Amino acid sequence: xxxYILFDHDGVLVDTEFWYYKAGERALVDIGLTLDKxxxxxxxxxxxxxxxxxxxxxxxxxxxxxxxxxxxxxxxEYLRTEAIEIEGVVDALAELSKYVRMAIVTxxxxxxxxxxxxxxQVRQFMDFVLVREDYKLTKPHPExxxxxxxxxxxxxxxxxxxxxxxxxxxxAVAAGIDCAIVYNDFTKAQDFSRASYRIETLxxxxxxxLNVT
Numbered sequence: 001x002x003x004y005i006l007f008d009h010d011g012v013l014v015d016t017e018f019w020y021y022k023a024g025e026r027a028l029v030d031i032g033l034t035l036d037k038x039x040x041x042x043x044x045x046x047x048x049x050x051x052x053x054x055x056x057x058x059x060x061x062x063x064x065x066x067x068x069x070x071x072x073x074x075x076x077e078y079l080r081t082e083a084i085e086i087e088g089v090v091d092a093l094a095e096l097s098k099y100v101r102m103a104i105v106t107x108x109x110x111x112x113x114x115x116x117x118x119x120x121q122v123r124q125f126m127d128f129v130l131v132r133e134d135y136k137l138t139k140p141h142p143e144x145x146x147x148x149x150x151x152x153x154x155x156x157x158x159x160x161x162x163x164x165x166x167x168x169x170x171x172a173v174a175a176g177i178d179c180a181i182v183y184n185d186f187t188k189a190q191d192f193s194r195a196s197y198r199i200e201t202l203x204x205x206x207x208x209x210l211n212v213t
Contacts, residue, residue, distance in 0.1 A: 002100060002209040004159040006148045006177070009106035009113070011164035011184045012202075013122050015084045016108075018186050023075035024050030027067045033057055045166040045190055047140050072112075079115045092202035093125040100209050104129040105148045105161075107138050127152065140167045142175035149175070160209060162202070166190035180208060 011017040025035040028050070035053055043052040050071060051064050059067075096102065103126050106113065110131045117123050128151055130144060137143040145161060152159070161172035164184035172179035173194050180197035192198065197208055206212075 001211050002158055002160045002178075004152050004154040005096065005100050005102045005205065005209065006105050006145055006152075006159060006161045006172075007102060007126075008161070008163045008165070008168045009104050009108055011187060012162055012182055013086065013089055013104070014116055014120075015086050016079065016116065017164075017184065019078035019082055019084065020075055021050075021186075023071045023078060026074050027071035028054060030070065031059070031063065031067065033059065041187065041190065045140075047138060047167055076112065076115055079112060084116070085120075088201055088203060090121045092205070093122065095203065096205060096209070097125045099206070101127050101152065101154075103127045103148055103152060105144045106130065107132050107144070109133065140170035140174065142171055145172055145175040145177055149177070160205070162205065163195075166192060169195055180205060 007013055010020065021035070021037065021040060024040070028035050033054060035050065039053060040050065043049060051068070054064055054067070093102070106129070108131055110133050113129065113131050123129065130148055130151070132138065135144050135147045149156065149159060156176045159177050161168070161177045161179040162182060163169050163172060163179055164182050165187045169179050169181060169192060178196040179194075180199055181192045181195040182202060183200045199205065
């Protein structure tokens with residue numbers, strides 16, 4: 001039986017990944033550059049992001065820095081105005097909280113996380129949240145999940161990571177923790193061959209943590 005769950009955030013607990021992409025796309029269109037979605041997803045899986053394509057196109061770092069601020073503003077606009085709830089998440093967390101302790105390990109920045117959860121019910125089920133500012137090296141490096149283990153006082157064997165991206169999966173695998181991949185249409189084409197489990201919705205985690213076969 002698993003006693004602990006470390007959740008990724010974007011794409012797992014809230015449907016934000018598409019809007020992060022759209023914010024970057026919009027910021028680059030402003031300077032005449034089209035963000036290729038397939039390349040963006042490949043870059044993201046390696047821990048890169050929006051600006052890899054900008055650099056490849058010869059955009060200078062000063063311009064990228066200005067565009068980053070614009071992207072962040074666009075993203076926060078989407079977070080405040082778009083429907084980003086994932087159906088069934090709160091109910092699943094309420095049920096899982098009867099059996100396991102849970103925490104969030106996210107690459108989201110603290111300011112974005114706070115905007116998302118101003119009026120949502122996810123945080124009440126979590127022991128703690130680790131955001132991007134809480135660790136040095138980001139996914140796919142193992143540090144984020146190893147930091148989560150340490151905070152929980154948990155062993156790798158009794159912990160489960162829940163992710164929706166190959167970058168997050170590789171972080172969990174590098175940390176030596178079993179990983180369940182939950183379906184996300186935005187990342188569905190990524191390589192999840194190293195996942196211990198594949199699920200459609202979070203309520204399926206109950207059978208995994210209780211070791212029901």
